[in-house]
Amino acid sequence: MSIPSTLPRSLNAWLQHLDSIRLPIAEGSHLEIGRTLADSRRSMRDIAEVIQRSPALALLLMREANRDAASPAVSLEVALTRLGVARCEALLRKVPRVAEHEIPLQLRQLTLISQHAAQQASGLFSSRLARLWQEIHWCSLLFMAPLWPLACAYPELIQAWEQRVMIDGEPAERVERELLGVPVRDLCRALAEHWSLPEWIVQGYRLLGSDRRLLVKALHIARDDLHPLHQQQLLDQDPALRRWLTQPANTVLLANGIALAAHACWSDLHNLRWQRLTGLYLQLPLADIQQLVHQQAVRSAQLHSQPGLWHPAQALLWPSGTQHLCRPVVKQEVKTNLQAWREHCGQLLRQPSPFANVLQLTACARDALHASGVQRLALLVTDRERNRLLCQQSIGLGDQGTNLSLLVAQSQILRKLLEAPNQLRLNASNMARYSAFIPGPIKALFSGEDLLLQSLANRGRVVMLLVADMNGAPFSETQLQALGKTCQCVERALAQFAARARQ
Structure with a gap:
């Protein structure tokens, strides 16, 4: 998968590019600040104290107040006085409002x-x-x-x-x-x-x-x-x-x-x-x-x-000298639970399909992938309109993984993965190139530089997406081979389940 990613390289190019970027504000903060600005009883100092909890908006207001000004405003209170409440409300309406995790x-x-x-x-x-x-x-x-x-x-x-x-x-x-x-x-x-x-x-x-x-x-x-x-x-x-x-x-x-x-x-x-x-x-x-x-x-x-x-x-x-940022510990290779893996794959390949519904099938696929050595994973299925990916099974991601939902239109990578069966494998050598295109919720759940995104298809039509990693450690070749064979079993199970449904 090739996604062009050209970055500015000169000071002037970076200056023009970064100046045009609009910083988002969390929905909760946006609503609170809107109510505060609309409250005529609030003083400029009160408003400034509320806005300072959203540094991105504070920066925007300072920039606007200092635009073409004789001298820079040295505090947000001064900036608010220059702009006036009406102008601040107008600027707030233009700010991108997103969920905190986005x-x-x-x-x-x-x-x-x-x-x-x-x-x-x-x-x-x-x-x-x-x-x-x-x-x-x-x-x-x-x-x-x-x-x-x-x-x-x-x-x-x-x-x-x-x-x-x-x-x-x-x-x-x-x-x-x-x-x-x-x-x-x-x-x-x-x-x-x-x-x-x-x-x-x-x-x-x-x-x-x-x-x-x-x-x-x-x-x-x-x-x-x-x-x-x-x-x-x-x-x-x-x-x-x-x-x-x-x-x-x-x-x-x-x-x-x-x-x-x-x-x-x-x-x-x-x-x-x-x-x-x-x-x-x-x-x-x-x-x-x-x-x-x-x-x-x-x-x-x-x-x-x-x-x-x-x-x-x-x-x-913590003990003195302990570092938060440190080199990751090289983990020992995770061993495949061979017996469990064979049992789950055998169930996936059984004819006719033994699954009463898709939920049972994806639960078996989840267990097979975990037995193959995958430490964290999310299996997402498309909705009927293919506009959204919804997590149906997950391991190692907690409640956030269970509630994971992705809009396909907002990610070029998701669109490409849904167009045709494909795989995107991220590691230290290409993470900087692709990271900007990975949806924020996925990056929040899967920390580390090594990540795999795999399309799963039924007769060439992608119906499911696998997102998996090894708790941040690199994949070994053995693990990749086991994961690839497991994905083949899942796709055959999808085809058999669909064929039985048509009969």
């Missing part, structure tokens, strides 16, 4: 990290810089917003970056040039400037790029956290560095650095660097900073955690 997992995870960063910023810095708390909060929340359209349109690129950079340890800039053609920091800075986001956000990306020298010098001093007097002496010897370090805009980068590093591990070197730098900024011991950071992580989890998403607060009870 929003790409990588986009939801990235916005959760941004919400965690905003909580870290508020807890660490807002009390010391009370007059600037709105700027600190909103700039921290929207700092990674330039990545949200990328995560929405190409979640597989975010997944590939996470695997290669945060897990495999490859150099970030090299990976980014291979995947995107440009460094991520340059792309984020260009988008932030194009959207007229607050200057603190642009300054943060500038610091990661062209002004990196100051950051490196500060990190070097922060490393000596056991000798605060010596740190102060080094800062006194470099007045330019001392003036830069105390800038309030640095709080945005510090909070996002902590949140992003904590996503992988609380005690690795990357997290320790950001914690030490924050201690140098606040002039507090590392132990105090770590206590504050952990408290804010717990508070963020209480406010923002969502089913199916990872929040670093979950790892605070």
